Amino acid sequence: MSGSFLLRGGRVVDPSTGTDETADVLIRDGRIEAVGAGLSGDAEVVDCSGLVVAPGFVDLHTHVREPGREDEETIATASAAAAAGGFTAICAMPNTDPVADNAAIVEKVWALGREAGLVDVIPAGALSKGQRGEKMADIGEMVRSQARVRLFTDDGHGVQNALFARRAMEYLVAFDGIYAEHCEDEALAAGGQMHEGERSAALGLRGIPAEAEELMAARDIALARLTGCRLHLLHISTAGTVELVRRAKAEGVAVTCEATPHHFSLTDAALDEYDPNAKVNPPLRSESDRAAIVAGLVDGTIDAIATDHAPHALEEKDVEFQYAPPGLVGLETALGLALTHLVAPGHLSLLALVDRLSTTPARILGLEGQGRLSVEATANVVVFDPNATWTVDPQALSSRSKNTPFGGRTLTGRVVHTFYRGRPTVTDGAVKAGVMV
Amino acid sequence: MIKHLLSMDQLSADEITTVLDTADSLRQVTDRPIKKLPTLRGRTVCNLFYEASTRTRISFELAAKRLSADVINFSADSKSSVAKGESFKDTAWTLEAMGVDAIVVRHGSSGAPLQLSKWVKASVLNAGDGQHEHPTQALLDLFSIREHFKEFDGLNVAIVGDVLHSRVARSNVKGLVTMGANVTLVGPPTLIPPQAKGWGAEISHDLDAVLEDLDVVYLLRVQKERQSEQLFPSLREYASVWGLDARRATRLKRDALIMHPGPMNRGVEIAADVSEYPRSIILDQVTNGLAVRMSLLYLMLGGTEEVAA
Numbered sequence: 001m002s003g004s005f006l007l008r009g010g011r012v013v014d015p016s017t018g019t020d021e022t023a024d025v026l027i028r029d030g031r032i033e034a035v036g037a038g039l040s041g042d043a044e045v046v047d048c049s050g051l052v053v054a055p056g057f058v059d060l061h062t063h064v065r066e067p068g069r070e071d072e073e074t075i076a077t078a079s080a081a082a083a084a085g086g087f088t089a090i091c092a093m094p095n096t097d098p099v100a101d102n103a104a105i106v107e108k109v110w111a112l113g114r115e116a117g118l119v120d121v122i123p124a125g126a127l128s129k130g131q132r133g134e135k136m137a138d139i140g141e142m143v144r145s146q147a148r149v150r151l152f153t154d155d156g157h158g159v160q161n162a163l164f165a166r167r168a169m170e171y172l173v174a175f176d177g178i179y180a181e182h183c184e185d186e187a188l189a190a191g192g193q194m195h196e197g198e199r200s201a202a203l204g205l206r207g208i209p210a211e212a213e214e215l216m217a218a219r220d221i222a223l224a225r226l227t228g229c230r231l232h233l234l235h236i237s238t239a240g241t242v243e244l245v246r247r248a249k250a251e252g253v254a255v256t257c258e259a260t261p262h263h264f265s266l267t268d269a270a271l272d273e274y275d276p277n278a279k280v281n282p283p284l285r286s287e288s289d290r291a292a293i294v295a296g297l298v299d300g301t302i303d304a305i306a307t308d309h310a311p312h313a314l315e316e317k318d319v320e321f322q323y324a325p326p327g328l329v330g331l332e333t334a335l336g337l338a339l340t341h342l343v344a345p346g347h348l349s350l351l352a353l354v355d356r357l358s359t360t361p362a363r364i365l366g367l368e369g370q371g372r373l374s375v376e377a378t379a380n381v382v383v384f385d386p387n388a389t390w391t392v393d394p395q396a397l398s399s400r401s402k403n404t405p406f407g408g409r410t411l412t413g414r415v416v417h418t419f420y421r422g423r424p425t426v427t428d429g430a431v432k433a434g435v436m437v
Numbered sequence: 438m439i440k441h442l443l444s445m446d447q448l449s450a451d452e453i454t455t456v457l458d459t460a461d462s463l464r465q466v467t468d469r470p471i472k473k474l475p476t477l478r479g480r481t482v483c484n485l486f487y488e489a490s491t492r493t494r495i496s497f498e499l500a501a502k503r504l505s506a507d508v509i510n511f512s513a514d515s516k517s518s519v520a521k522g523e524s525f526k527d528t529a530w531t532l533e534a535m536g537v538d539a540i541v542v543r544h545g546s547s548g549a550p551l552q553l554s555k556w557v558k559a560s561v562l563n564a565g566d567g568q569h570e571h572p573t574q575a576l577l578d579l580f581s582i583r584e585h586f587k588e589f590d591g592l593n594v595a596i597v598g599d600v601l602h603s604r605v606a607r608s609n610v611k612g613l614v615t616m617g618a619n620v621t622l623v624g625p626p627t628l629i630p631p632q633a634k635g636w637g638a639e640i641s642h643d644l645d646a647v648l649e650d651l652d653v654v655y656l657l658r659v660q661k662e663r664q665s666e667q668l669f670p671s672l673r674e675y676a677s678v679w680g681l682d683a684r685r686a687t688r689l690k691r692d693a694l695i696m697h698p699g700p701m702n703r704g705v706e707i708a709a710d711v712s713e714y715p716r717s718i719i720l721d722q723v724t725n726g727l728a729v730r731m732s733l734l735y736l737m738l739g740g741t742e743e744v745a746a
Contacts, residue, residue, distance in 0.1 A: 198632040201601075201632035202635075204547035204566070204568035204569030204570070204604060204607060205547050205548075205567075205568070205569075320548070320549045321548045
């Protein structure tokens with residue numbers, strides 16, 4: 001029993017049915033019992049007037065760092081950060097230590113997620129043993145484990161060998177698995193610190209050309225066409241990649257892709273003062289790339305907004321720029337950045353935004369209990385204030401790591417409540433105490 | 438005057454002129470039997486070097502001593518706390534805790550001096566950071582050019598070689614363009630970033646085509662590892678296409694200057710005999726470096742308090 005809640009008078013936005021109207025939502029015993037006007041019943045009333053009620057967000061791309069780097073993040077702290085950001089499901093990337101390349105590790109990640117009990121933690125599996133791109137990981141065993149892995153990736157690295165990529169795609173077809181790629185040709189990108197362009201030339205930092213991403217995206221699209229495997233391109237960052245995906249979709253190739261909040265809200269200008277917290281891979285690109293990412297989110301070429309939440313310890317980031325590892329934490333700023341940079345300027349409607357943050361990523365992962373608010377659906381719900389402004393304070397984040405380039409920035413839009421399986425995980429902006437240890 | 442010297446971007450034409458004029462008057466001190474001024478007595482300058490250096494470190498040390506500052510040298514080598522794993526920031530804070538007034542920093546990582554300037558109260562002088570900038574080199578080069586030509590307006594300067602990886606090139610382009618010179622970057626396309634057009638410089642891949650119009654030919658050091666990165670086929674081919682040999686030197690104007698920041702690869706970017714021509718001012722550059730660095734320390738640390746005797 002997880003209680004009953006009547007979310008009263010909110011703007012209900014549910015892309016699974018195209019709903020965008022003022023209504024009440026009644027949550028009981030972990031499910032949505034009713035959606036409609038003037039509901040009543042024996043339930044705790046939550047006043048949602050002026051707030052948006054939407055299906056909880058689904059992050060296709062979270063680095064939880066456990067096992068291996070529990071000093072940076074654990075599954076419990078990542079879950080808390082996710083709940084604070086309005087998420088009810090996160091896909092845990094496999095580049096842990098040890099790598100999640102077998103059933104035992106993915107089951108451990110899955111079990112720790114259940115223990116934390118704040119979001120669905122959906123483990124992704126590695127494509128190759130140790131993510132070395134040489135020998136296939138135990139793909140079938142991971143699919144058939146309790147974790148029921150659907151998405152496989154060597155994220156952190158792109159698969160450099162085209163034959164390995166082909167074989168992995170062919171093999172995944174048997175399980176209807178998703179081949180997810182971190183698109184980066186490592187020879188072209190070698191030693192790169194930031195996007196290759198005017199700014200890298202002026203700052204004296206080695207550049208990563210857009211082509212390092214686009215070559216691998218083009219290769220993978222060709223291989224997906226050849227094999228019939230479902231392909232998902234992670235964190236795409238260039239105008240060229242958006243166009244490649246747009247054409248592949250028009251042609252009917254089974255490809256989906258995601259983009260991160262930092263790639264639609266920042267450019268390589270963020271590197272002008274060598275801020276290691278703005279160092280990320282793929283790198284922050286040019287203004288025309290950023291605009292193309294926004295356009296791709298608008299026309300649906302880009303299916304999902306994913307955070308690529310990548311916690312790093314202070315001592316690893318507070319160093320010379322070239323020695324800092326790439327990555328930034330993103331779960332708790334995703335909604336604010338999306339409302340500020342996509343909805344406020346009029347690029348995306350709220351309905352389209354919730355689609356990219358929840359309904360479509362849930363569909364990509366095949367999650368029945370996520371991405372919709374229909375009657376009888378699992379009650380994974382976020383309630384957010386689309387107009388509240390707040391200033392990002394890294395020290396106030398729930399994530400164990402504080403590496404964000406958005407510190408001090410004022411964002412519009414803030415999570416007020418999150419319900420996970422009918423139970424409040426965030427109330428009035430605060431992650432529920434006592435749920436996690 | 439500026440508190441930190443991180444990039445040539447910070448200096449206007451007037452400020453550059455002030456630095457060069459001050460260097461001019463300070464240089465007279467070095468011709469005296471007692472080569473010392475009391476200006477920075479009681480001040481402490483730390484040379485913090487994360488990369489090997491001979492001329493820049495010694496030049497800064499001597500410049501500070503001629504102004505009566507106390508000087509400490511910290512090399513991040515196998516004998517230092519850095520070898521024990523101390524971070525850049527902790528090293529900076531350690532120096533800060535000892536009360537240094539200025540930190541002269543050479544670092545292999547672009548942007549390290551800017552990061553350092555945010556961590557300490559001392560003035561930071563960039564003595565070369567990664568592939569970003571080397572502003573004191575640019576200022577001493579400007580000083581050396583001005584000695585011969587008096588004015589920069591209309592001077593044709595070619596910077597030849599590995600511009601892509603060169604902090605000297607970035608700082609010199611900025612300084613020369615600010616002062617009104619015409620700058621052409623010359624070298625193979627693998628070593629000239631196409632974005633350099635945005636720096637106010639022309640780009641050429643043909644040294645022979647630009648040679649006759651030059652007032653200054655500035656040769657950059659070609660690092661041997663660039664060959665293994667397949668940026669050009671061989672040092673021999675580099676020398677034959679982009680090196681300044683005697684045959685090419687004869688096509689220069691009679692009063693054109695030959696410059697090099699050192700250390701030279703004789704026989705690669707510059708032929709051994711050419712480096713010893715009278716119009717090669719490579720050693721003058723070194724001499725002038727001392728005066729320019731004295732000028733910077735004087736202006737940044739103590740200039741307003743005392744006047745040079």
